[in-house]
Amino acid sequence: MSRPEEYSVGWICGITTDYVAAQALLDEQHQPPEYLHPDDKNDYTLGKIGKHNVALAVIPIGEHGASSAAEVAKYLMRSFPNIRIGLSVGVGGGAPSQNNDIRLGDVVVGIPYNGQGSVLQYDLCKTIQSQSYPTILDRPPLILRTAVNGLQAEYETKGHQLEEAINKALERKPRLWKKFKRPDPISDKLYRSDIYPADIGPTCTLLSQDDSSELVLRDLRTHQDDNPVLHYGLVLSSNLLMKDALLRDKLAAERGVLCFEMQAVGLMQNFPCLVIRGICNYADTHQNKEWQGYASMVAAAYAKDLLSRISPQRMESETKAKDVLMGSDHHTHATFGRKNSGLQIGVNYGPINGVTFGSKRNT
Numbered sequence: 001m002s003r004p005e006e007y008s009v010g011w012i013c014g015i016t017t018d019y020v021a022a023q024a025l026l027d028e029q030h031q032p033p034e035y036l037h038p039d040d041k042n043d044y045t046l047g048k049i050g051k052h053n054v055a056l057a058v059i060p061i062g063e064h065g066a067s068s069a070a071e072v073a074k075y076l077m078r079s080f081p082n083i084r085i086g087l088s089v090g091v092g093g094g095a096p097s098q099n100n101d102i103r104l105g106d107v108v109v110g111i112p113y114n115g116q117g118s119v120l121q122y123d124l125c126k127t128i129q130s131q132s133y134p135t136i137l138d139r140p141p142l143i144l145r146t147a148v149n150g151l152q153a154e155y156e157t158k159g160h161q162l163e164e165a166i167n168k169a170l171e172r173k174p175r176l177w178k179k180f181k182r183p184d185p186i187s188d189k190l191y192r193s194d195i196y197p198a199d200i201g202p203t204c205t206l207l208s209q210d211d212s213s214e215l216v217l218r219d220l221r222t223h224q225d226d227n228p229v230l231h232y233g234l235v236l237s238s239n240l241l242m243k244d245a246l247l248r249d250k251l252a253a254e255r256g257v258l259c260f261e262m263q264a265v266g267l268m269q270n271f272p273c274l275v276i277r278g279i280c281n282y283a284d285t286h287q288n289k290e291w292q293g294y295a296s297m298v299a300a301a302y303a304k305d306l307l308s309r310i311s312p313q314r315m316e317s318e319t320k321a322k323d324v325l326m327g328s329d330h331h332t333h334a335t336f337g338r339k340n341s342g343l344q345i346g347v348n349y350g351p352i353n354g355v356t357f358g359s360k361r362n363t
Helices: 016-025 066-079 142-158 162-172 174-180 245-255 292-308 312-317 321-326
Strands: 009-013 044-049 052-058 085-094 107-110 119-122 131-134 230-238 257-261 273-281 348-352
Touching (some): 009 066, 016 052, 016 085, 016 162, 016 174, 044 292, 066 321, 085 142, 085 292, 107 257, 107 292, 142 230, 142 273, 142 292, 162 174, 162 292, 174 292, 230 245, 230 273, 245 257
Parallel strands (some): 009 052, 085 273, 230 257
Antiparallel strands (some): 044 052, 131 348
16 A cells, blocks of 8 residues: 655546546556545545656546535645645647637646736636626646746757657557547547537527538648647636637637636645646537547646656655645635626636626627
């Protein structure tokens, strides 16, 4: 059995697919923990990546969103008291734009954007107009931001080996090939924002089969391009799955959002961590799970590379995550009620004007 106090990295997965991918990227897998906090209901897989001992945890099936993620993180830190850094690794929906050519299988890394935080919290349940609202959440710990910086420079000068790392992992575990290999690029289709499948039925243009005019035309990536591509910036974390291409485009244009997901808002103030997301859809109504396995795998491969940038000595000198939270000047606040339904966590940086959620759009 493994001793919990020997683990310094906490790695939280959003879904089972993320959990499987993370396990496949471990250099070593260890025995289960010798003991846990008596109230801890999390499932853990323990192992080693490079020189770091890592505790993997996953949000339970049927649970999702901020509160579930926060609960997993809380007991992870109670059962593994020497956790020093946290990683939130999984899949998300991309927000492609003229400035950011985001495609399926790419990776988004949540880092501070425009001098603010790395995660934007939004409540998609209600209409929000000209009201003060908790928006930008805290930044990842300095040790992780420094490692992102170093790895970004390494990728710029040498290129990355993410695809090779994934293939090696799949060769060791051949039963994962079918679900986790990279899909054919022809299946990566970005529909125009005003195109909806026929079963959705809004007033926008309905999707017809095999009509290329409904797609956004993009150049194929060549062997000279790094593929997958890494994108660095703002992640939006919401209480509902984003499936509105028009709103996606608005948030990408006005706020610089690169990616949408549902767990980070519950972690940033409760578990000092870096958010890493593999892109498995375009946060619109044209969603399926074809790219989910590969997106989970590429996010895990990036996280593994990131840990290689952190020396054991640097890790040992880092303050324990639970102590960081106890000494933090930030105050997490959760609000409930008619106007703001769901869990809302964050730091209030001021109003958001003129953004409307949930209404049908005519084109």
